[in-house]
Amino acid sequence: MPELPEVETVRRGLEPAMKGKTVAHVDVRRPDLRWPFPTRMAERLTGQKVLRLRRRSKYLLIDMESNETLIVHLGMSGRMLIHWPDAPDGHPEPEKHDHVVFDMEGGVRVVFNDPRRFGLMDMCQTAALDRHKLLAHIGPEPLGNGFDDTYLGAALLGRKTAIKTALLDQKLVAGLGNIYVCEALWRARISPFMRACDVPPAKIRDLVPVIREILVEAIEKGGSSLKDYRQTDGDLGYFQHQFAAYGREGKPCRAPDCKGKIVRAAQGGRSTFYCHICQNVLERDG
Ligand SMILES: [Zn+2]
Numbered sequence: 001m002p003e004l005p006e007v008e009t010v011r012r013g014l015e016p017a018m019k020g021k022t023v024a025h026v027d028v029r030r031p032d033l034r035w036p037f038p039t040r041m042a043e044r045l046t047g048q049k050v051l052r053l054r055r056r057s058k059y060l061l062i063d064m065e066s067n068e069t070l071i072v073h074l075g076m077s078g079r080m081l082i083h084w085p086d087a088p089d090g091h092p093e094p095e096k097h098d099h100v101v102f103d104m105e106g107g108v109r110v111v112f113n114d115p116r117r118f119g120l121m122d123m124c125q126t127a128a129l130d131r132h133k134l135l136a137h138i139g140p141e142p143l144g145n146g147f148d149d150t151y152l153g154a155a156l157l158g159r160k161t162a163i164k165t166a167l168l169d170q171k172l173v174a175g176l177g178n179i180y181v182c183e184a185l186w187r188a189r190i191s192p193f194m195r196a197c198d199v200p201p202a203k204i205r206d207l208v209p210v211i212r213e214i215l216v217e218a219i220e221k222g223g224s225s226l227k228d229y230r231q232t233d234g235d236l237g238y239f240q241h242q243f244a245a246y247g248r249e250g251k252p253c254r255a256p257d258c259k260g261k262i263v264r265a266a267q268g269g270r271s272t273f274y275c276h277i278c279q280n281v282l283e284r285d286g
Contacts, residue, residue: 001178002058002074003176004055004057005218007055007074007175008055008219009223010060011053011055011060012223014080017104018053018102019050020049021049021104022047022048022049022050022104023102023103023105024046025102026045026046026100026102026103027100028041028099029098029100029101030099032117033075033114033117033118034075034120035120037100038121038123045070045102049065050104056135057135057138057170058073058174058177059073067125068126069123069124069129071121071122071124071134071135072120073120073121073134074114075120078114079113080111080112081098081111082110082111085106085108085109094111097113097115098111098113099114100112122134137170139170142173142176142212149201149204149208152208156196156204160195162192163190163193163199164268165268166196168270173211178270178272179246179247180211180215182245182246183243183244183245184207184210184211184214185279186245186274187244189206189279189280191279191281192272192281193281245262245274245275250262258275260278263281
């Protein structure tokens with residue numbers, strides 16, 4: 001499932017295809033994704049220039065000249081494909097899971113493909129975005145100025161849920177999902193099972209830069225995976241990462257001198273990956 005760095009990579013990848021260009025044609029190929037498409041979506045986008053592409057949490061925000069914004073969420077399996085106009089055989093025929101096709105002036109085609117259809121699109125007045133039901137209650141961006149140890153300390157105060165669960169709460173901080181929370185807790189050497197209110201101030205001070213580092217590294221890796229997209233058709237949104245904890249059950253911990261192995265445990269209906277030595281997880285916790 002795409003998290004903040006993947007959505008940021010999609011945003012950066014779409015910029016050369018869409019920014020400053022007018023939407024020539026939109027083909028909405030089914031009535032809904034997770035919920036119905038906004039009314040007259042194709043009509044509202046056609047003939048409008050894309051002013052900018054932004055990201056808020058895991059939402060892609062495409063601001064149009066009409067003062068409306070297209071909100072896109074990739075869900076579990078959504079992806080954006082770019083077909084550049086110079087391909088010798090022209091654009092391929094849309095496939096089964098190509099749900100929306102945007103043809104931009106100049107011939108570039110952007111396709112939203114989503115086999116599981118947990119993604120969504122909505123439109124709203126750009127000026128009213130902060131009040132949109134999907135965006136109104138999201139916490140600060142982890143890479144923004146509003147996220148620092150003072151904020152995080154105050155936000156964790158009195159929270160009895162596990163720190164892992166707290167960091168997944170989008171009202172607390174935007175855009176973090178299971179992968180990057182596991183990675184951040186491993187790198188900050190905090191037990192995922194520790195109650196949020198018990199995380200000592202020194203660890204909270206460690207956690208803020210660690211979260212930023214991990215996201216910035218992932219965005220940089222995504223950026224380097226974008227290099228080829230100008231030459232060939234690009235499939236944005238998914239690329240290989242090297243994780244330290246996530247998905248490495250039973251493998252040796254990557255911390256220098258640690259003899260531990262990465263353990264997987266069920267926590268809040270998701271898998272948590274951790275090193276019981278580095279993260280000081282007691283038997284009864286994990
Ligand atoms: Zn370790």
